[in-house]
Amino acid sequence: MSVFFNKLFPHPILTLALWGVWLLLNNTVGAGHIVLGLILAISIPFLTSGFWPEKNRIRAPFALLQYVGVVLWDILVANMAVAKLILGRNKDLRPGFFYVDLDIQTPIGISLLANTISLTPGTVSCDLTEDRSRLLVHALHIEDIPAAVKEIKERYEAPLNKIFTAC
């Protein structure tokens, strides 16, 4: 049974996402679009599964929801802070680069962490070293680099590491 399930839905998350996007794009929940969307959402991952070798499993869905909430809140707060910095005087800004040593190994974890860093408090992820062990980050205004690294690791990396583990 579960082998059959895996054959038919090679990527359950992709299937759900495609279905949701189809319904949003048509902006209806009519019966016709629900069925058509479901057909597309099942057949596209089935036909293209050869191009998606690695599988991602979400270990803790509730932790993911909590993480999304934390990130959205941080985006809101960060925007106020960045707006204040931008509208202030240029001379007061102290920009800087710093490296974050990564504990996560999965590609999806690293890319989500980089995206989160780019979306939150005055930081943009700039580069990843070849061996995927350090992430270069640029900050618009930074005073205490070790504290910033510690906050990124505790606030974003630890939950992501818990949600996506290699399988």
Add this chain to the structure above:
Amino acid sequence: MFEWILSALILIGAFFTLVGSIGLYKLPDFFMRLHGPTKATTLGVGALLIASALYFSFNTDQISLHEVLITIFLFITAPVSAHLMAKAAIHIKLKQVKRTQNSIE
């Protein structure tokens, strides 16, 4: 009441869009300019799109949620393009402001 919320969202969105472009205009070097658009504009356009979704949901007979699609799309793509632009800028060894800490060669 509903109009007040809508107006507030629209004004917040437009304000943050403007702040992003002001940052692009006045900050001294490329890596600092990168911060304005990637953050301010995502929230700015996000607030405008939420306002649009609310407006069309309450003023027409059906619920309108497709604006959410653009919001999600922008939230996924903005960091990716910022990352690639920063990588390209480091690759061609763009100048950084003198006071940058640990500047990259």
Add this chain to the structure above:
Amino acid sequence: MLETSLLIAFSFVALALLLAFIRLLKGPDVPDRILALDTLYINAIALLVLLGIYFHSALYFEAALLIAVMGFVGTIGLSKYLLRGDIME
């Protein structure tokens, strides 16, 4: 009420477009211009969404979605060109 705030928002976004355009003309380097184009398309999305509310028409949504997709592809293409195609050494 809504009318007034929409007009104020229009002027904000128009000013934002103007500032991004000045940066596009001024440069000084290629990545600055790419960033200015990136900001321009995001501002264009904001303007289209506002126009959609102003004229009470859902037609503007498709245009905004297309600009979002094409703008992203354009930014990525230009950055990749700088990373791969330009010889600076």
